[in-house]
Amino acid sequence: MPDxxxxxxxxxxxxxVVSPVLAVRDLSxxxxxxxxxxxxxxxxxxxxxxCLVGESGCGKSLTCLALxxxxxxxxxxxxxxxxxxxxDWAYRQGRPPPGLAMIYQDxxxxxxxxxxxxxxxxxxxxxxxxARARRREAEALIAQVGLSNPRARFGxxxxxxxxxxxxxxxIAMALAGRPRVLxxxxxxxxxxxxxxxxxxxxxxxxxxxxxxxxxxxxxxxGVVAQIADRVSVMYCGSIVERAPVATLFAAPRxxxxxxxxxxxxxxxxxxxxxxSIPGRVPAxxxxxxxxxxxxxxxxxxxxxxxxxxxxxxxxxRGAVACFNPT
Amino acid sequence: xxxxxxxxxxRALLTVLGCATLAxxxxxxSGDPLVALLPTDSPAELLERYRVLWGLDRPLPxxxxxxxxxxxxxxxxxxxxxxxxxxxLVIERAGATLQLGGTVFALAILIGVPxxxxxxxxxxxxxxxxxxxxxxxxxxxxxxxxGLLLILLFAMQLRLLPSSGYGTPAHLVMPAxxxxxxxxxKLARFVRTSVLDVLGQPYVRTAHGKRLGSLAVxxxxxxxxxxxxxxxxxxxxxxxxxGGAVVTENVFGWPGIGQLLVVSVARRDLxxxxxxxxxxxxxxxxxxxxxxxxxxxxxxxxxxxGGRHAG
Amino acid sequence: MxxxxxxxxxxxxxxxxxxxxxxxxxxxxxxxVDGVSFAIxxxxxxGLVGESGSGKTTVxxxxxxxxxPDAGTVALLGEPFAEPMPLARRAKVQAVFQDSLGALxxxxxxxxxxxxxxxxHGIGAAERRVRIDGLxxxxxxxxxxxxxxxxxxxxxxxxRVLLARALALRPDLLVCDEPVSxxxxxVQAQVVNLLADLKTRHALTLLFISHDLRVVRHLCDRxxxxxxxxxVESGAVAEVIGSPAHPYTRALIRALPADRPGPRRTAARAIxxxxxxxxxxxxxxxxxxxxxxxxxxxxxxxxxxxxxxxxTCRRSAPVLRSLSAGHEAACHLVxxx
Numbered sequence: 001m002p003d004x005x006x007x008x009x010x011x012x013x014x015x016x017v018v019s020p021v022l023a024v025r026d027l028s029x030x031x032x033x034x035x036x037x038x039x040x041x042x043x044x045x046x047x048x049x050x051c052l053v054g055e056s057g058c059g060k061s062l063t064c065l066a067l068x069x070x071x072x073x074x075x076x077x078x079x080x081x082x083x084x085x086x087x088d089w090a091y092r093q094g095r096p097p098p099g100l101a102m103i104y105q106d107x108x109x110x111x112x113x114x115x116x117x118x119x120x121x122x123x124x125x126x127x128x129x130x131a132r133a134r135r136r137e138a139e140a141l142i143a144q145v146g147l148s149n150p151r152a153r154f155g156x157x158x159x160x161x162x163x164x165x166x167x168x169x170x171i172a173m174a175l176a177g178r179p180r181v182l183x184x185x186x187x188x189x190x191x192x193x194x195x196x197x198x199x200x201x202x203x204x205x206x207x208x209x210x211x212x213x214x215x216x217x218x219x220x221x222g223v224v225a226q227i228a229d230r231v232s233v234m235y236c237g238s239i240v241e242r243a244p245v246a247t248l249f250a251a252p253r254x255x256x257x258x259x260x261x262x263x264x265x266x267x268x269x270x271x272x273x274x275x276s277i278p279g280r281v282p283a284x285x286x287x288x289x290x291x292x293x294x295x296x297x298x299x300x301x302x303x304x305x306x307x308x309x310x311x312x313x314x315x316x317r318g319a320v321a322c323f324n325p326t
Numbered sequence: 327x328x329x330x331x332x333x334x335x336x337r338a339l340l341t342v343l344g345c346a347t348l349a350x351x352x353x354x355x356s357g358d359p360l361v362a363l364l365p366t367d368s369p370a371e372l373l374e375r376y377r378v379l380w381g382l383d384r385p386l387p388x389x390x391x392x393x394x395x396x397x398x399x400x401x402x403x404x405x406x407x408x409x410x411x412x413x414x415l416v417i418e419r420a421g422a423t424l425q426l427g428g429t430v431f432a433l434a435i436l437i438g439v440p441x442x443x444x445x446x447x448x449x450x451x452x453x454x455x456x457x458x459x460x461x462x463x464x465x466x467x468x469x470x471x472x473g474l475l476l477i478l479l480f481a482m483q484l485r486l487l488p489s490s491g492y493g494t495p496a497h498l499v500m501p502a503x504x505x506x507x508x509x510x511x512k513l514a515r516f517v518r519t520s521v522l523d524v525l526g527q528p529y530v531r532t533a534h535g536k537r538l539g540s541l542a543v544x545x546x547x548x549x550x551x552x553x554x555x556x557x558x559x560x561x562x563x564x565x566x567x568x569g570g571a572v573v574t575e576n577v578f579g580w581p582g583i584g585q586l587l588v589v590s591v592a593r594r595d596l597x598x599x600x601x602x603x604x605x606x607x608x609x610x611x612x613x614x615x616x617x618x619x620x621x622x623x624x625x626x627x628x629x630x631x632g633g634r635h636a637g
Numbered sequence: 638m639x640x641x642x643x644x645x646x647x648x649x650x651x652x653x654x655x656x657x658x659x660x661x662x663x664x665x666x667x668x669x670v671d672g673v674s675f676a677i678x679x680x681x682x683x684g685l686v687g688e689s690g691s692g693k694t695t696v697x698x699x700x701x702x703x704x705x706p707d708a709g710t711v712a713l714l715g716e717p718f719a720e721p722m723p724l725a726r727r728a729k730v731q732a733v734f735q736d737s738l739g740a741l742x743x744x745x746x747x748x749x750x751x752x753x754x755x756x757x758h759g760i761g762a763a764e765r766r767v768r769i770d771g772l773x774x775x776x777x778x779x780x781x782x783x784x785x786x787x788x789x790x791x792x793x794x795x796x797r798v799l800l801a802r803a804l805a806l807r808p809d810l811l812v813c814d815e816p817v818s819x820x821x822x823x824v825q826a827q828v829v830n831l832l833a834d835l836k837t838r839h840a841l842t843l844l845f846i847s848h849d850l851r852v853v854r855h856l857c858d859r860x861x862x863x864x865x866x867x868x869v870e871s872g873a874v875a876e877v878i879g880s881p882a883h884p885y886t887r888a889l890i891r892a893l894p895a896d897r898p899g900p901r902r903t904a905a906r907a908i909x910x911x912x913x914x915x916x917x918x919x920x921x922x923x924x925x926x927x928x929x930x931x932x933x934x935x936x937x938x939x940x941x942x943x944x945x946x947x948x949t950c951r952r953s954a955p956v957l958r959s960l961s962a963g964h965e966a967a968c969h970l971v972x973x974x
Contacts, residue, residue, distance in 0.1 A: 055821035070531050094534070102535050110528040114550045114625055123546070124536040157626040170532075177536065192688035192848065197892035219821060222851070222894030245898045263826035265851040266896040267878060273833065274855060276826035280791055 019086055021046045021213045022067075022100070022181045026080035029062045029071065034284035036062050036075070038237035041311070044181060044213035049204070051224040051245070052217045053260070054234035055281055060217045061105075063234075064183045067215075069096045085180050101174035103203075105186040107167035111158040117169045118142070118154030124176035141172040146202055164195035168202065175206060182207065185217045200227055221264045225249060233257045236281065236292040239311055243318025253317070253325035255297045291323070299324045334618055338611040345607035349600045350393055354386060359594035363406055380406065393600075402604070403597030405590075412597040416583055416605055422492055423571055423582030426501055430567065431560075433506030434513050439556075441510070442517025443544070449522060457514065464511030469570055473504040473577040490579030501578040505570055509563055516559045520552040527551070554625055561617035565610045641715055642676035643842045644700065644730070644810050648709035649673040651695050669695045671866035672709070677859075679809070682836055682843040684853035684874065686889070687863035694814055696863070697846045701732035701812040713810070728758060731803035735815035737795035741787035747798055748783030754805045772801040775838070776831060793824035797831070804835070811835075814846040829856055850893060854878055859963070862886045865938035868957060872964030882966035884943050937969070945970055 020043035029037035037059040044050050052060045066077045071093050082089045082097065089097045101124075104110040112120055122138040129137065135154070142150035145168040158166050167187060174182055184203065188196035204227060207214045218224060224231055228245040233254065241254040252258040262275035279296040282288065288295055291304040301324050311321040353359075360373050360382070377383045381392065396403065402413040445457040480500060481489035491497050524530060525548060533543045568584075575584035583602050590598040621628045651670040670692040677683040687693040698704035700711055702718055710717045713729060734740055741750055751772065755765045773780060776797040787795055796816055803811055813832070817825040829852055835841055847853050853860055854874055861871035862885065870883040881887045937943070940950040949969050957965040 055823060068535055070535055094540075096535050096537050098537070102532075104528060104532065106528060110532045112529040112533065112547050112551070113627060114554075115547070123533075123538065159627050173532075173536070193850075194688065194888055194892040196894075200894075220894060221822065222896065225898045226895040228898070249897050260822060263823050264896075265826070265829070265849075265855045267851050267854055267890070267893055268896050270854050270875075273830055274826040276830060277823035280793060280824060281821070 020044055020083070021085055022215075023083040024067060024079055024081070027063065027066060027077065027082075028079070029059065029066050029075055029077045031062070031075045031284065034287070035237055036284060037066065037077075040237075040239060042215075042232065042239075044215060046180070046213055047207065047211050049207065049214045049216060049227050049229045051228035051231045052215060052234060053219065053221060053224050053231060055219055057281055057284070058234040059237040060234050061185050064102060064185045064215065064217055066093075067097075067183060068100055068102050069093045070102070098177075099180040100183060101177045101179035101181075102183040102185065103167070103170050103174050103187045106190055107170045107187070108158055108161075108163055110170060111166055113158055116155050116157055117161070117166075118156075121169065121173045121176050124173045126178070138172075138176070141175055142169070144175070144206070145169070145172045146198075162195075164191055164199060167191065167195075167199050171199075171202060171206065175210065178210075179212055181213045181215065183215045183217070186219070187216075188223065189218070189220070196223075203227070221260055233260070236287055237284075238292070238321065239319075240293065240322065241318065241320045242311065243320075247318055251317075251326075253320040254293075254322045255299050255324075255326070256293050258326065259296075291321075299326070330622075334615055338615055341611050342604065342607050346394070346397065346600065346604055347390075349603040350390055351386075353594070353596055353599055354389075357594065359406060359596055362592075362594040397604075402601045405598050406595050407593055407598075412601040415598060416586065416601045419581060419583045419586045420605065422580060423575070423584060426498065426505070426575070426580060426582060427567060427571065429498055429502040430505040430509060431564075433502055434509035434563075437506070437510035438513025439517050442514040443521050445514065445518045446521035446525060447544075454518075458518070461511040461514045464507045465515070467508070469504055469508055470573050470577050472507070473500065473574060476500045476504060477578075492579075492581050497580075501574050501580055504577075505567065505574050508570070509567065512563065513556070513559070517552065517556055520555050521548060524548050524551045550624055554621065557617055557620050557624070561613050564613040568606050568610065640678060643679040643681075643714060644844070645674075645676035645712050645715075646696070646700060646709065647674045647712075649696060649699055649706045649711070650708040651692075651699060651704065651706050668866050670699070670706075673863070673866070673868055674709075675861055675868065675871065677810070677842055677844060679842055680836075680840050681859065682845055682857040684857035684860035685844060685846045685863060686848065686850055686853055686860055688848055688889075690865075691863040692866040693846045693848075693863050697732065697812050697814045697844065700810075700844055701730050702727060703732065724758060728754075728806035729809045730812065731806065731808040731810070732812040732814065733796070733799045733803050733816050735818050737792060737799050737819070738787060740799055741795060743787055745786070746783065747785055747787060747790070750787075751783070751798065751802050751805060754802060758806060768805065772805055775804060775835065776801045791824075793820055793828060796820065796828055800828075800831070800835070804839070804841075807839075808841075810842045810844065812844045812846070815848065816845075817852060818847070818849065825852070832856060850878065850889060862889065867938065867967065869939065869968070870964075870966040871957070872960075876961070876964050882960055882964070882971045883939075883968050884945060884970070885939050886966075937967075 023043040025041050027037060027040045027042070028035050036057075040059075040063060042050075042052075042063075052063065054060045062071065062075065065071050066075075066079075067082070069091055071077055077093065079091075082091050084097055084099045091097050111117065118135070118138050121141055122134040125134050125137055139150040139154055142153050147153050147165060147168055153161075158169070161169065170187075182203075187203070188199050191199060200223065203214065203216075206212075216223075216227060224245065231241075231243060231245050231248045232239045233241045233248075233256065235256050241248070241252065241257045243253075248257065249261060252261055256277070259275065259277035263277060265274055277296050282292070282295070288305070289308075290306050291297070291300070291309055294300045294304040297304070303323050307323075309321045309323050311319045313319045360376055364373060364376065374383075381389060384392075393403075400413075402411070402416075404410060405412055405415055441457045441461070445454045445461075448454045477489045477500065480487040487499055488494075488497055489500075530543060530547055533547045534540075538546070571582060572584035572587060574580065575582045576588055579585070583605065587599065587602045589595075590602065649670050650668065650672055652666045652668050654666055673692070673696055675683070685693050685696060695704065699706045702711070702722055705720070712718070713726065741747070748769070751769050752765055755768060760768070769783070770780070773782070778794060778797050778801065782790060782794065782798070787798070790798070800816075816832070817828045820828060832843065832845075833856055836843055843856070845853060845857055857874050859872065860874045860877050861868045862877070862883065863869070864885050870877060870881065870886045877886060878890060881890055935954055936952060937946070937950045937955055940946040943950065947969065953969075955967045955969045957967045958971070959965050960971065
């Protein structure tokens with residue numbers, strides 16, 4: 001299992017506004033020679049849907065895995081503090097913090113192929129439950145995620161169910177631990193659009209009924225537009241912009257955010273040409289000095305090549321890490 | 327499931343029949359049993375009398391047919407040496423072989439599975455290298471050579487254990503270690519690969535995410551999945567082990583069917599050799615059958631042959 | 638206006654035998670494509686949209702002559718595909734698939750792989766060099782890439798390499814099966830734009846296979862919606878998406894994520910209003926593999942999940958009916974309206 005890396009700094013003071021259900025400060029994940037996640041701050045309020053959006057390799061999935069303490073071997077992580085539900089969690093890899101549960105991209109692969117889905121759900125229930133109650137609880141969860149005939153489904157194996165049904169099972173499994181925060185890593189990317197729509201609805205419904213915060217990792221801005229309350233846009237391991245969803249789409253401030261939004265094909269307003277961002281995401285070892293987006297940016301200043309901007313500004317318009325925002 | 331079983335049984339039967347046929351013809355082609363059995367200066371009419379008595383004067387196809395018919399009745403023939411019932415003779419010896427084989431298997435699993443698992447869990451650390459070096463050593467060392475070394479050390483030098491024979495647990499120690507370490511070494515390497523493969527699967531990460539505790543994850547999720555290839559391996563190994571038993575039993579004077587086989591071949595004791603071959607064939611075939619059934623038991627994806635399946 | 642289509646498919650049928658079966662008994666036959674017909678005019682971009690298991694990839698393979706149909710024909714300029722297909726004619730239809738890594742040999746330099754089709758078609762070395770330079774310019778790749786191996790370049794670049802290789806023989810028709818699905822949004826936009834450019838620059842005809850209606854909306858002139866191996870609706874893109882007629886098309890469009898944030902919608906509820914259907918996933922193997930409404934294959938394949946299905950829908954399969962010029966749908970209820 002991954003290396004143990006205890007928090008090296010004293011716990012942070014709780015942010016001023018509402019006490020967040022999850023707060024992490026200065027989270028970094030090192031993979032090989034570079035930082036895949038570089039000094040990330042994140043806090044979630046109860047009931048909030050927070051989307052972490054970015055392209056492949058930006059570190060969004062590793063952020064989730066690091067929070068869960070499930071980083072793959074070879075990845076090391078460091079953080080200045082993790083607070084869950086107001087309590088500091090001296091976390092280390094290999095030991096998922098209580099109150100957190102995760103839903104993965106490929107539901108079928110993330111379920112044990114030789115154990116019935118019912119037992120896999122029951123296993124995630126609090127350990128003090130008696131055996132009979134476990135089964136009843138698991139069946140109730142199966143019903144809660146919208147599968148018919150929970151008694152029969154309890155004994156089904158993952159290969160007997162479709163990808164969408166397995167994702168429902170995975171959601172039931174995550175709910176079994178009565179989480180305060182649900183981490184969902186591209187949970188609908190592998191699914192057909194119609195199934196995706198159902199799973200998104202289900203996630204929002206369970207979030208509503210449990211009051212958990214949802215950290216939803218995706219590359220699809222359409223999904224973000226549909227479900228998010230707040231959005232953090234990630235590029236090369238750092239958050240470059242954070243704003244409420246309406247603000248972000250109406251007035252993106254970081255050139256990367258604007259590029260992402262413009263390059264998303266829209267069903268209602270087809271354009272002759274899609275806008276696109278020139279170039280591509282640099283490899284982790286080949287990131288430029290200064291602002292990492294500078295080589296692809298059409299608003300770059302001389303300063304951008306020298307200094308790296310930091311995420312700055314709070315308040316209704318959100319925060320942006322850019323020297324020349326729009 | 328019933329169809330599955332029936333087909334497997336039919337195939338097993340065909341395999342056994344093939345073995346019986348092969349044993350029959352190879353033995354007939356390898357020389358006249360009478361010359362080996364009777365004194366070299368026996369008069370011609372004595373040879374002829376025995377030939378008729380044992381039915382060796384008939385044409386080969388007829389002998390073969392009679393042999394098969396007798397088999398179908400459960401009659402394995404009599405030993406040419408002492409006239410005893412061949413099957414009874416083999417069963418008498420099978421107990422010893424089973425005792426040794428069972429011990430060897432138990433030893434192999436008791437050493438191989440934990441060693442392989444530990445090596446996989448501690449991949450790249452000293453305990454991994456140590457276990458795997460030991461495994462390669464055990465794997466590379468020929469059975470009979472290790473057997474002879476053990477005899478030299480424990481029987482000749484230290485006089486702690488009997489060098490050969492059968493009956494007490496002390497007799498069992500050296501042959502079991504000789505055979506068991508080799509199987510354990512191979513098994514450990516196999517288990518390590520298997521477990522490593524499963525440890526990298528997303529569902530193991532999911533299980534850790536449920537805060538199950540490492541032991542529960544290993545026992546409930548890693549082992550059942552890693553067991554599937556390991557069981558295949560054990561099925562094959564069972565077949566190989568019987569071959570190994572022939573050598574080990576002779577080295578340690580262990581009165582099992584391996585020893586019986588060698589003695590009977592030398593004596594051209596047709597019925598006994600054929601019966602030993604049959605018993606070995608049946609046990610290998612049953613082992614494979616058991617492996618197939620174990621698959622279905624462990625892996626639900628095999629169980630639903632012909633049923634629903636993921637698209 | 639009326640001209641001979643560049644490529645036309647008529648009555649395409651292709652079945653697969655389900656792989657998992659008993660030892661003596663063969664698996665049930667699955668009709669992946671069940672009577673698909675369409676025609677694409679020269680210079681047109683034709684979108685084929687469907688979810689996993691709809692048979693769209695199978696159609697693409699039959700049209701690109703890499704899979705023979707069980708029944709039906711594909712014709713290029715009115716002349717049906719024949720076996721064996723002459724090299725010169727084969728060159729007229731090229732294909733690009735989603736898995737750009739799998740479609741390239743990992744141990745051959747990219748330059749060599751671009752050259753290969755030209756060598757096969759007997760084009761001289763000097764001419765080859767000129768053509769490859771032109772191709773690189775077309776797809777926007779630097780020359781330095783020629784010496785690299787497929788594993789050393791990004792997914793977007795590999796997809797461009799595949800495009801260049803497909804264009805090397807100057808095909809009339811380019812079949813693209815999910816060419817941008819594996820790419821990040823910003824890169825996806827680049828490749829979609831590139832396809833649009835190539836289409837105008839080389840008067841290329843496109844069969845664009847995708848699950849993503851949004852991309853199809855941008856790139857294609859006409860679209861056909863595939864469900865369980867049959868076309869359920871087809872027509873001009875703006876019309877099919879703007880006023881979808883078939884309940885499945887409507888469900889598909891409603892299920893799309895929002896373009897812009899707005900009041901929260903519950904997309905799924907609209908798809909499966911019938912009792913207990915909310916619990917079934919649309920287009921899972923339960924339904925997409927033709928678990929038809931009736932065992933003999935009669936009835937509408939979508940009836941089981943259609944909120945408006947009537948006994949007629951379960952009894953007889955609807956055929957494509959014209960709604961307006963070029964807009965067709967296969968639904969009993971649409972005809973009745």
